[in-house]
Amino acid sequence: MRTKIHALVHGEPQMISRRGILLAAAAAGAGTLAGCGPARRTVVAPASSAPPAPSARPAASPAQPRLIGDGSTSDTGPQPHQPVARALAPGEEPPQFVVFSWDGSGRADLFTRFRELAAELHGTMTFFLTGLYTLPKSKRMLYKPPRHPVGASAIGWFSDRSVHGTIGQLGPAWLAGNEIGTHFNGHFCGPGGVERWSPADWDSEIDQALSFVRNWRTNTGFTDLPPLPFDYAKELIGGRTPCLEGQKNLLKASRVRKWKYDSSGTGTQVWPRQWKNGLWQVPMQSIPFPGHSFEVISMDYNIMFNQSKTPHGDPAMHPKWKAQARDAYLAGFRRAYHGNRAPLIIGNHFENWNRGIYMDAVSEAARAMAQHPNVRFVSFRQLVAWLEAQNDAVLERLRALPVGRAPRGGWAEYLVPA
Template identity: 45%
Template sequence: MRCSLADGERPPQFVVISFDGAGVGNGWFRAFRESAARNRATLTFFLSGVYLLPSDHRRLYRPPGHRRGSSDIGFQRPARMRLQARELTAAWNAGHEIGTHFNGHFCGSRGVNSWSAADWRSEIRQFHRFVTDWRRNSGLTHLPDLPFRVREAIRGGRTPCLQGDRQAMFRAFRSYGWRYDASGTGVAAWPRKRAGLWQFPLPGIDVGGRQVLAMDYNLYAVQSGARPGPRRLRDRWERQAGRAYERAVERSLRTDRAPVFIGHHFASWNGGIYQRALLGLMDRVCTRQEVRCVSFEQLADWLDAQTPATLARLRGRT
């Protein structure tokens, strides 16, 4: 996707949709793959490595600062790993990006916030091993392997709970040749590099007059306190979520066309309303002439193809 802009030319409106964890629960992985095919979209799936590590091999995982074999999101059953590998294979073969959401999803002061660069490197090495050795660890050696080499395929990620010491993280990420980090929060703006990595932060979007992070969990927290809400309100909440996403795209289209970033999980919070809102958004915007629904790596490709003068212009500087 290396297409440099001519002087004065307006950029496309990039929309980047990504999924944390990228597990196979509830059939959402397949639903979004099918929507992407229908709408000419490319997605980023941030895989949690423990979703390719069976429970009976949990002690292979040595999480920094935590008990060996522990994980705040559990591990996987071999039968589910078969489906996980199938979905990852289909996604990769369709041109989608596989990134990392690391492994055990440890948040808070005793979680990734306390990790050193060496801790992050350990976590990344273990992610590589779990993804590479999934057939041997699960006993499913008769199945085909994944169609990518994980060390070369992973070019960026999103940390658990968007946390972590940036200086330590970025030292580790650069040592693996990564191109970007998607762990931050911020405002809708043209991306910049920090420590050699493109920064792709989740922005705030307007939801009923409140600024809410553009992520399904945050909508869930605002609308129903991160607990299942009354069924009678769910249709209204779904429309509200869809409108919030679409307004963010429309606002950027009318102004500087800064990329719009949306993060989700494959969860069915409030009966799946946030997933349906996002699927509806893809149907409405991804095939529009001015819009490109792309992966993070594709956006990094495009940004790297621009001249410094073009990037300065996009950021509003002369």
């Protein structure tokens, strides 16, 4: 039986299933991404690969970018601020990768906040864009959600002002080196939702997400925004499903065959593997939950549900809950950093749940992580590039390490040719 609660997801009211978003805690149980320079206490990426400060980001577009379609997007060449991935040297300690990812990414003020945090950390993040956040409500009938009425949406619709603000964030985020993935469109969860979708349904949903981004100029009528500096059809290499549901058939969709990874579902703090179709598995992770005997999924919503079961919990508890959320992220970080060095995957939303304490917890945790040497704040795109640059035998050795287990004898002895 499913327990449903009212919640706010990406700024709109909706019913969320306890099962669908995995609200209950999980049961316990040139520079390079590899980094070769001297360690510094605040190093999070090699200096040559760090994005510039938000106030000093250079224009990376060529003088005459190639416009695509109606001019909503353009081809400006390779994405700037992408570190060159290289294989680990024999016996080299792997970096501690941290991926902060944002589901929806549809509020301009919060988008700005976390673009600036990424720049402060000399790193990047992944923003999983909900396609409907680029489509005005007046054009909602353009959306044909699988197995739902035309124009339907489980998360409502943004105002024109919010759509304008969201579109305005995408270009600067990409130019700073961040990744624009997808959170798909209508966010249909629970009974009758994406869990029932066929591979063809997912293909339709992906095609529409691409179309809304690639045709925002026609759909919105906005003339005061520049074209996005990327071709979304080429940029899009991964996503996360609504409520972490529907992954089985998503992976069978033909559009996904061109992707590199999927971050739906749940897992543990181990090194990523690939499915038979070649996609990398980078799911949400179970991390320690301070004060509890069980673990929690590494996402703000799951922590919130285990604390207050509502986005509007007791204000008197907010300081305690924020500290607990921050400490959960840091506990997951320490377990990996001092253990198997598996990438830490954290998922969040642009939401003011319990007055924004979870976004504050992310910021505090990230700054604390940045004080450790050999930490890299990266996007999923950059993480996958690093994984694909490694020797298969090295990856198998990394995957052989259990959660939180450092190699006996140290990395110099563990990661050497047999």
